[in-house]
Amino acid sequence: MLASEHPGVRSFLKEMVEADEEAVVVGEAENAVKSLWLARNLRPDVAIIDSQLPHSVGLDTMPQSRIGGLDVAQAISDEIPNARVMLLNSLDRLLLPPLSPGAVASFAREDGPAGVPLALRDFSTEAVNGPVFASIEIGRRADASQRVTGLADQFILFGLLGIMIGLVMMVSLILIVPGILAASLGGAAVVLGLVGKLTFELVRRRRNESDPDSPEV
C-alpha cells in the first residue's frame, strides 16, 4: 500500500511498484488515519509511507500537521509484524516537473551503500525490526550515448596499452617488427577512439542547438 498526501506522488510510487510484474498496489491513502485503517484491513506485504503525511485531512493547512508519516509507519510495524514498512523522505521533489527521458527512479536505503537500489521483492521478505528509512534516487539508464562513449574510451585505453607494449618490444631489440606493428595498431585505436568521441560530441551539440527540448543525449 502507498501513503502520501499528493496524488502525483502516489501515481509516481505506483508506477515504480508496478514496474515489477509480480507486485500490485492494493491500497492508497492520503493521510495517517486512513493509512492505518487500510493496513489493518488489507494486511499488505509492503507499506510505503511518505514521512510528510498529514495526520488527517481537512483539519488545517499547517505544515506542522504534515508529520504523521513516522507515527503511522511505527504503528503498522508494531501491529502488523508481517508487513515491511518503508518510510520515504523528500518525496516533495517528485512534485517537480516530470523526469527527463532516460531517467530511472529506484528506492535506496538511507543507511545503505550508495548506488545500490533497494528492490521491493527482496525487501518484502527481509527480516526487519521497525520501519526502514529510505529515499528515492533518480539515475540515468545507460543509453546509446553512454554505450558509444564507453566504447570510444575502451578503444583509447587498449590503444595506449598497445603503444606501450609495442615500445617495450622495440626497446628489447629482439621483437622490433612485432613491436612496430603493436605500436601502430595501438596508435590507430587511440586515433579511432578520439575521433569517435569528438564526432559524437559535435553531433550532440548540433542536435541540442537545433532542438533545445530534445532529451540530453
Added chain:
Amino acid sequence: MIQTLRKCEVFAALDDSELEKLASLAAEKEYAAGATIFQEGGTAEECFVVEVGKVALQMALPAAAGQPSRRVTVDVINSGEMIGWSSIVGPYVYTFTAVCLQKTRVLSVNAVNLRIWLANDTPISHKITRGLVRVIADRLDVTRRVLVSERLLTIEPGRAG
C-alpha cells in the same frame, strides 16, 4: 561549529567569545536514519543543535484498555534548531523522544557544564534563557495543535479519514 551555534535561536544573542566558550562544551555526533538521539523520560545531560538532517520529536500517548500504545510526532526539527532543552531546564528529564528521519549530524552540548557556566555568569544565563523561552513557547504551541488534532481523531474511532 560556531557558525552552527550562531544560527540557533537559543544562542543567537551570544557574542563571538561567548560562542567560542560554548563551542568548547560541544562535540559533533552523527546518527543514522531511524536512530534515537534520546528517549522520553531519560536523564537529560545533553542538548543538541542540528547541523544536517531532520529529527522527529515524539511523545508516547497513554494506551487505553485493550489498545496498543502509540507514539505521536509533535514536531520535525531541521538544521539550525535545538532539541533537548530539558537538559537546561529542571527537572532535567527529556520530555520527548528524538528520532532521526534521515542521516543526521548534530552538535551535542554538554548540558551539565553548560548549567554550571550559566549558574556562574548571570548575563550569559539571561541571554540564553531568553532564547530558550522562545523555543519552548514555539514547541508548546506546535505540540498543542498536534495533540488537539489527535484528540479529534480519538473522538471518532474507526474513521478512515
